[in-house]
Amino acid sequence: MSKEILSLCRKYVERIVGKYSCKYFCKVYSAKYNFVLFKGDIRLEGILQLSSNKTVALVPAYNEEARIAPVLEVITSCSLVNETIVIDDGSKDRTSQKAAAFPVKIIRFEQNMGKGAALQAGLEAAPDAAYYIFLDADLLHLRHEHIEKLLSPLCETEPAAMTIGTFRDGDKTKVNLAQHYFSILNGQRALSRGFVEILPDLSWSRFGVEILLTKYAKLAEKKVAYPELKGLTHVTKEEKLGICRGFCYRMQMYRECLFSLFYYKRMIKLHPGNVPPEILRRLIA
Secondary structure (H helix, E strand, O other), X not given: OOHHHHHHHHHHHHHHHOOOOXXXXXHHHHHHOOEEEEOOXXXXXXXXXHHHOOEEEEEEEOOOOOOHHHHHHHHHOOOOOOEEEEEEOOOOOOHHHHHOXXXXXXXXXOOOOOHHHHXXXXXXXXXXXXXXXXXXXXXXXXXXXXXXXXXXXXXXXOOOOEEEOEEEOOOOHHHHHHHHHOHHHOXXXXXXXXXXXXXXOOOOOHHHHHHHHHHHHHHOXXXXXXXXXXXXXXXXXXXXXXXXXXXXHHHHHHHXXXXXXXXXXXXXXXXXXOOOHHHHHHHHO
């Protein structure tokens, strides 16, 4: 596409979706639709089809009363997100009440079922979405551009099936280092509908859900992108619960992650969900 046409396209899309979202939507359009130069303007063929490219944000939350509001404020004000679903994983505080102040759908578990079960419930509640974005409820400094960076690789000419955000230049050095060397654990992700439609059941995985998703993407030979999310970070377990309780909770999280790392193939066979037969055969081989 020539620079002149892309420039005209950008001006046209700005009038439709706003200046901020223009870059993201131009990527979608250039990959999927034809541009027609018409009297110095751009007419987008099939523009009504874009409304069917629904993006749903899933926010699993457990006892996040004090932190969830700023996250939801950013997500619900982002023009790239059409629907937000908060999955309250059996919280004992007022997480659901805080979430109810925003235009979101709330799924509430009576008891804690784990992050994997929460995300599974969210996916099942939005079967018509084209894109899914996973965002933790305890994020700090979340901005619209972070959401755009997670979604953009899914809309390129050779799209990724999943993106895994990596924190960079945040104000917590330890978190930055952990995210750099162990990005497999990062919960900020975006998934295409095509990838979601072949996922195994996530319900068993608890905190190991990110490892399961990453390992399964490799098993299914799906493209994964790693966009940098500059300035983004999150509240640590120790900051939430104190040194002792936070450390114990972190050890529980690591135990669940290690279980997923070493036993994900066995668990996929036990809980295949929508895994295609050819991928199941790879588990047996």
